[in-house]
Amino acid sequence: MTRQYDGLPGPGPSTTPQSAGWITTPLTADLVRGALELERTEHGLLPHRLPARARAQCDDALLAAAEAKPSGVRLAFRTRATAVELDTLPTKTVYQGAPPRPDGMYDLLVDGSFAARASAPGGNVMTVDITTGSTETRPGPVGTVRFPGLAGRMKNVEIWLPHNETTQLVALRTDAPVEPVPLGGRKVWLHHGSSISHGSDAAGPSTTWPALAASLGGVELVNLGLSGSAMLDAFTARVMRDTPADLISVKIGINLVNGDVMRLRAFTSAVHGFLDTIRDGHPEVPLLVVSPVLCPMHEDTPGPGAFDFTALSAGRLRFRATGDPAERAAGKLTLNVIRDELSRIVKQRAADDPRLHHLDGRDLYGEADFEESPLPDGLHPDAASHRRIGERFAERAFGTGGPFAAAGA
Known part of the structure; x- marks a missing residue:
């Protein structure tokens, strides 16, 4: 799953002196x-x-x-x-x-x-x-x-x-x-999402929620979680189209809200275009669309998101929503608006694409989870919540009856 530039020169020498036997x-x-x-x-x-x-x-x-x-x-x-x-x-x-x-x-x-x-x-x-x-x-x-x-x-x-x-x-x-090490027949899972998929606030690189889910599912992970950058960009869709994969998931929503980058009219078209492009390269691959996990500040309040400078002055990193809930009527996006629209889009497309599936992100981290383990900065799950999300994704995606069930080790 690794590509190199054409004509990549050989590796340079080590800059650290070697001990005998190394x-x-x-x-x-x-x-x-x-x-x-x-x-x-x-x-x-x-x-x-x-x-x-x-x-x-x-x-x-x-x-x-x-x-x-x-x-x-x-x-x-x-x-x-x-x-x-x-x-x-x-x-x-x-x-x-x-x-x-x-x-x-x-x-x-x-x-x-x-x-x-x-x-x-x-x-x-x-x-x-x-x-x-x-x-x-x-x-x-x-x-x-x-x-x-x-x-x-x-x-x-x-x-x-x-x-x-x-x-x-x-x-x-x-x-x-x-x-x-040869792949040994393990299937490749290609995932795209936001900073939560990237691993913000996870304890380490093997315990981000996608890494944990891949381990539990017995698959090879290619993680295109891009902090602040899950924007339904056409170039990202083309990368996913061209990357060999046996299983694909896209987690869509939070960056579109806290970046305040589009309205509902553009969002619907962009989602269809993103999925169309992926399907151009992977017409038969199981494709799972995941809506946002719970984030109370953006559930019904549009973006843009911003640093909470009052909290920063007290030595705490927190984020806040700066939009006006009344602007939803003009097409501004919130997490609930996005969840409803993603559910509708997948249901519509699944009539002709039976390997397209939907997962509500609140099944991975919802209101009860927030009460037990709040988002420390108002936006990102902590290390324990990464483990919870990874375990739940593995159960729902790779478990019996899940869209990736046939991929298990």
């Missing part, structure tokens, strides 16, 4: 899963989740940052190594005036089971002024993530890259040879 393995496409393209930089490989042609059609800085943050991207190999080191150059983000963000995490899975979690020191630092949107990046050094103490038997190893940090892959070292 083997440096070239970082090549057959070791990387979940990326749609790999770009050679002066430091190493930069995974992209949108290919160059799509990126060239939109100069939005938010989209550029989102697609380069490797949610769902992982290294996968077989080895008898007892220690693994990965040199990376992350770009860490600091929001001026907001609480500090934790460093991105690297999750180690051995034979499909979580084994360890670590962060990388060093890296670039991008500072964002949330009042103006301006950014400034300070370069930093390459860091090393270490996973020692592994069993010496042959095993499948995955290193999931931080879902919330742009990460350049510099060098992979082990104390025994590595080889690529």
Whole structure:
């Protein structure tokens, strides 16, 4: 599931001195899963989740940052190594005036089971002024993530890259040879959604809700969750059309509301066009349309969304809706408007497309869940809610009678 630029040169040398007995393995496409393209930089490989042609059609800085943050991207190999080191150059983000963000995490899975979690020191630092949107990046050094103490038997190893940090892959070292892992007949699930699908506020990259659902469903994940950028863009639909997949889902809604990018008339047409484009490349693939999970601030209040500067002054990150509920009459979108329209559209299309399905997002996170585990910033689920959403999606999509039921491991 990884594509490379034509003529991509070979990997550069490691920038970290090797100890005796270490083997440096070239970082090549057959070791990387979940990326749609790999770009050679002066430091190493930069995974992209949108290919160059799509990126060239939109100069939005938010989209550029989102697609380069490797949610769902992982290294996968077989080895008898007892220690693994990965040199990376992350770009860490600091929001001026907001609480500090934790460093991105690297999750180690051995034979499909979580084994360890670590962060990388060093890296670039991008500072964002949330009042103006301006950014400034300070370069930093390459860091090393270490996973020692592994069993010496042959095993499948995955290193999931931080879902919330742009990460350049510099060098992979082990104390025994590595080889690529074949897919082994596992089906590929292609998913597109917003920051919640991207993994905002998840504990780590293997515990975003799509990663958890993929693990429970026994499938290979390609995650096109793009923070702030699930806008029904035609180029994203074309990427999904052209990406090999056995199962496809699209989670539509929250970014259209908090971005205040269209009205109901345009929304209906855009949804049909998005689904039509996907179907051009995947006419028979099970396709699941998921409406928004509960988000009280936008249930009946349109966008745009904005930072709550009163909360920020008290050291808390929160968002608020700034629209007027009365504007729904003029076609402004809210989450309830979108849910009703998505349900109607899928019902209409399913008469001629029996493999098209609908899932109400409130079945994944609804009012009772909000009462028990509120959205910490008013917009994004916390780590425990990611697990809940992932488990419920797996049950409803991959479980008996679900649209992806035949895909199980």
